[in-house]
Amino acid sequence: MGYDFDEIIDRRGTSCIKYDFAKERGLPEDVLPMWVADMDFRAPPEVVDALTRVAVHGIFGYSESKDEYFAPLRDWFARRLGWTPEREWLKKTPGVVYAINAALRAFTRRGDAVIVQSPVYYPFFSSVRANGRLLVDSPLAYGEGGAYTVDFVDFERKVKEFRPKMFLLCSPHNPVGRVWTDAELDTLAGICLKHGTLVFSDEIHCDFAWGGRSHRVLASLSRETAGSAILATAPSKTFNLAGLMISNVFIPDRTLRREFASEVERTGLSQLSVMGLAAGAAAYRYGEPWLEALKAYLEATIAFVRGFVAERLPGVRLVEPEGTYLLWLDFRALGLPHEEVCRKIVHEARLWLDDGLIFGEAGRHFQRINMAAPLATVKEALERLERVFFG
Numbered sequence: 001m002g003y004d005f006d007e008i009i010d011r012r013g014t015s016c017i018k019y020d021f022a023k024e025r026g027l028p029e030d031v032l033p034m035w036v037a038d039m040d041f042r043a044p045p046e047v048v049d050a051l052t053r054v055a056v057h058g059i060f061g062y063s064e065s066k067d068e069y070f071a072p073l074r075d076w077f078a079r080r081l082g083w084t085p086e087r088e089w090l091k092k093t094p095g096v097v098y099a100i101n102a103a104l105r106a107f108t109r110r111g112d113a114v115i116v117q118s119p120v121y122y123p124f125f126s127s128v129r130a131n132g133r134l135l136v137d138s139p140l141a142y143g144e145g146g147a148y149t150v151d152f153v154d155f156e157r158k159v160k161e162f163r164p165k166m167f168l169l170c171s172p173h174n175p176v177g178r179v180w181t182d183a184e185l186d187t188l189a190g191i192c193l194k195h196g197t198l199v200f201s202d203e204i205h206c207d208f209a210w211g212g213r214s215h216r217v218l219a220s221l222s223r224e225t226a227g228s229a230i231l232a233t234a235p236s237k238t239f240n241l242a243g244l245m246i247s248n249v250f251i252p253d254r255t256l257r258r259e260f261a262s263e264v265e266r267t268g269l270s271q272l273s274v275m276g277l278a279a280g281a282a283a284y285r286y287g288e289p290w291l292e293a294l295k296a297y298l299e300a301t302i303a304f305v306r307g308f309v310a311e312r313l314p315g316v317r318l319v320e321p322e323g324t325y326l327l328w329l330d331f332r333a334l335g336l337p338h339e340e341v342c343r344k345i346v347h348e349a350r351l352w353l354d355d356g357l358i359f360g361e362a363g364r365h366f367q368r369i370n371m372a373a374p375l376a377t378v379k380e381a382l383e384r385l386e387r388v389f390f391g
């Protein structure tokens with residue numbers, strides 16, 4: 001079946017935060033938004049059909065899902081990621097950020113240290129702080145060649161010094177686009193195991209790995225690793241369902257699972273939305289051909305961006321994405337103050353990107369651009385950058 005990812009779908013006036021809230025967030029109303037991590041593509045047709053069936057039925061009572069959700073989810077992981085979760089391991093939550101916050105309260109106490117690797121998805125910082133935990137950062141190393149790696153010496157030193165109760169791992173990593181290797185994950189997990197640090201592995205971008213790479217589920221490394229890991233994934237990034245509020249938290253260890261479930265209960269959450277359950281089940285059951293077509297489209301987009309940046313944005317560097325549909329652009333070589341780059345992007349190019357600084361100080365001189373849009377939109381954004389910085 002063909003899917004038309006080139007179709008420009010007008011999202012304005014649909015209450016989406018990407019297009020409809022520029023003014024409220026202090027930006028000019030006419031900016032072209034390439035920021036928040038959802039896509040400008042329609043979800044798989046089977047998902048739209050499933051939601052339509054629920055809507056037409058017209059009764060939206062309290063709902064749960066038996067095998068309709070778990071069976072295709074398990075098969076998805078087994079088939080595509082080589083890891084077979086068990087039914088009891090799964091706790092569904094209305095989002096990964098919700099799960100991070102619940103896990104912080106379940107497994108750490110006020111004042112406990114929690115370690116992260118900046119630049120990183122900014123709710124990692126705000127969740128740790130909002131819960132009164134101590135944020136410890138072990139920044140990723142950025143090599144001269146433009147590649148990010150883990151600074152294991154710094155990481156272990158900080159783990160020894162601060163004794164973090166939890167490590168928030170972003171895998172694949174947003175915003176730098178790394179798909180961590182088995183060896184990297186093994187070393188990180190080994191350090192955490194040695195020092196009694198639980199790993200919350202945010203694997204929401206697991207279905208987007210490029211160039212023949214594949215994502216490694218942290219819990220599949222070893223039994224010990226699985227025993228002290230909390231894994232979070234969701235159909236939201238993979239199938240563009242973020243507004244339906246459904247995510248998967250897998251906790252193989254029974255005690256940890258109980259503690260997490262108690263914390264979720266304390267938040268007053270019991271069931272999820274009937275729409276989220278229906279959409280997620282249909283997505284994992286029928287969405288694979290759509291995802292494969294989408295991935296091919298996005299790989300072609302990456303190739304286009306790579307060429308454009310190299311030829312027409314001299315001094316701007318595309319950090320080579322190994323995964324995710326979020327691209328990380330390095331503006332350091334332009335020699336402009338970061339604030340000036342941001343001003344030009346917003347007020348001259350009329351683009352709404354994610355300012356690198358929101359991902360931590362390590363993001364100074366960087367911008368994140370979401371390329372999950374029709375190629376014509378991505379092209380327009382890049383041409384605006386060209387005009388403003390090199391016109």
Ligand SMILES: Cc1ncc(COP(=O)(O)O)c(C=O)c1O
Nearest residue numbers: 037095096097098121174204247
């Ligand atoms: C690494 C990461 N985790 C979590 C989320 C959001 O998850 P949710 O919408 O399920 O809270 C995002 C969205 O961009 C993300 O990039």
